Amino acid sequence: EAVIRTENLSKNYGKLKAVDGISLNIRKGEIYGFLGLNGAGKTTTIRMLLGLVGPSSGNAFMNGQKINAGDTSIWRDVGYLVEVPYSYPDLTVRENLDIIRRLRFINDLKSIDRVIELLSLGDYSDVIAKNLSLGNAQRLGLAKALIHNPDILLLDEPANGLDPAGIVEVRELLKDLSFNRGVTIFISSHILGEISKLVTRIGIIHEGRLQYESSLEEMENLRKTCLQVKAADINGAKKILEKSGFVPELTNENTLEIASREAISRPDMVARLLVDSGFPPSMLYVQEEDLEAFFLRVIKMKGGAE
Numbered sequence: 001e002a003v004i005r006t007e008n009l010s011k012n013y014g015k016l017k018a019v020d021g022i023s024l025n026i027r028k029g030e031i032y033g034f035l036g037l038n039g040a041g042k043t044t045t046i047r048m049l050l051g052l053v054g055p056s057s058g059n060a061f062m063n064g065q066k067i068n069a070g071d072t073s074i075w076r077d078v079g080y081l082v083e084v085p086y087s088y089p090d091l092t093v094r095e096n097l098d099i100i101r102r103l104r105f106i107n108d109l110k111s112i113d114r115v116i117e118l119l120s121l122g123d124y125s126d127v128i129a130k131n132l133s134l135g136n137a138q139r140l141g142l143a144k145a146l147i148h149n150p151d152i153l154l155l156d157e158p159a160n161g162l163d164p165a166g167i168v169e170v171r172e173l174l175k176d177l178s179f180n181r182g183v184t185i186f187i188s189s190h191i192l193g194e195i196s197k198l199v200t201r202i203g204i205i206h207e208g209r210l211q212y213e214s215s216l217e218e219m220e221n222l223r224k225t226c227l228q229v230k231a232a233d234i235n236g237a238k239k240i241l242e243k244s245g246f247v248p249e250l251t252n253e254n255t256l257e258i259a260s261r262e263a264i265s266r267p268d269m270v271a272r273l274l275v276d277s278g279f280p281p282s283m284l285y286v287q288e289e290d291l292e293a294f295f296l297r298v299i300k301m302k303g304g305a306e
């Protein structure tokens, strides 16, 4: 049963197809990375999931409930963080959280301390929002998104402004929410390197279309481009490999590169072949395509996800 589901979701602004026939199926506890360049249609998709804008065609469902523009009842179950979270600038962190608590009709005052602790905002609870660093303003945004213990989290570029330690901390927090509390997380970004350390599945959106979708594991496999082999007798090793049907290329660095899936997936087999033939390898290395290069290659592909 999908927690977040869309069917051919589309949004046109005049002639522009901002979101163009996107179908998503995101299960409970998944962390789904929604990746795209600026203007790809990520925010528009999130706004449709929240019922903030109505689709031109297609449907969106969360927890099985159809989303209708203007109907905010789904917000009870959802926490969301937009790119630059708004806070009341002249109120403290605690006061900001208290406003959200009241808006959400939460009676439990401890809910504020709970999210302050969760987001490590203890030292800043009495700081007024406009004096917060960008990273701590982001943490306050996340605290507001989590105050009602939502089971769905929609995060639009949440790493904005966080320093490396903050990124790691927020990543661990999100993993904990998904693995240990079953929270379903939908997270948008334009940096694959950043979300690949967090997500279980990834979708790449380009010019409004879902261009690619896979599990993280499948993506990692696709990124493996060749097996590099070094040996003391490189020409001898090359001949042996060729005899076994491989097509090794000798590079300027005196390294053999084999691009076949068979070699990439079984470097141990290649090693045994070379050892048994008397040309033991001095190095075996599976070369991987850089994450951002992979991302750019995918968005240049023609056609959609299917």
Ligand code: ATP
Pocket (backbone or CB within 6 Å): 013, 016, 018, 036, 037, 038, 039, 040, 041, 042, 043, 044, 045, 190
């Ligand atoms: P970013 O990372 O820059 O926020 P994004 O992937 O979230 O990008 P969207 O904000 O969804 O992209 O925008 C998708 C396209 O739709 C863009 O070309 C944008 O200019 C256009 N667009 C978005 N909202 C509107 C609007 N209200 N009216 C007209 N065009 C819009």
